[in-house]
Amino acid sequence: AQSVTQPDIHITVSEGASLELRCNYSYGATPYLFWYVQSPGQGLQLLLKYFSGDTLVQGIKGFEAEFKRSQSSFNLRKPSVHWSDAAEYFCAVGAMNRDDKIIFGKGTRLHILP
């Protein structure tokens, strides 16, 4: 079964600084990988996803993520954060099997300093 680890519970960065959120997964085959963002009181919104092909994936709101098979990682990056990026970020892994579910990490809460 697949699993996801987000090592950082909280991350604080200054507005305008670069951001990298870490995600490591465990899965026996090529996974489907997702990053979701959750603002307070809101549901989850998909930022980007990786299924196959180019390992550098572009998403919405200026985010990107890179799939590194050798490291079992799918880290999320943004070159310059805005105060509105403060939220909870969830990495998730899915599988090709029709019956397999998406497994979410525990999330990383991003705080932005003015």
Next chain:
Amino acid sequence: EAGVVQSPRYKIIEKKQPVAFWCNPISGHNTLYWYLQNLGQGPELLIRYENEEAVDDSQLPKDRFSAERLKGVDSTLKIQPAELGDSAVYLCASSREGTGGRNEQFFGPGTRLTVL
């Protein structure tokens, strides 16, 4: 297009009382999911429907939780009786079809349940 609608947004009940949550998925989405999200955790799947069939309810505590999706559109999740440990956010999501973990799931805003 309208997003996933959930109601109520907030619910406070006393333990041992029943409670129900309602979800209306995005039009045309055949697959509907109910997730449980505890504080500081990611969502955990409770049940997945494809049309009106519950195809994965392995994580649903069947002694107190039940769900239905009549006519393959709206869904209701019920807890009876509620326990203190059920305090959490209950998220509903939908996707076009349940072809494994590939399809993007669209989430509703959730129902925050507090059991006193």
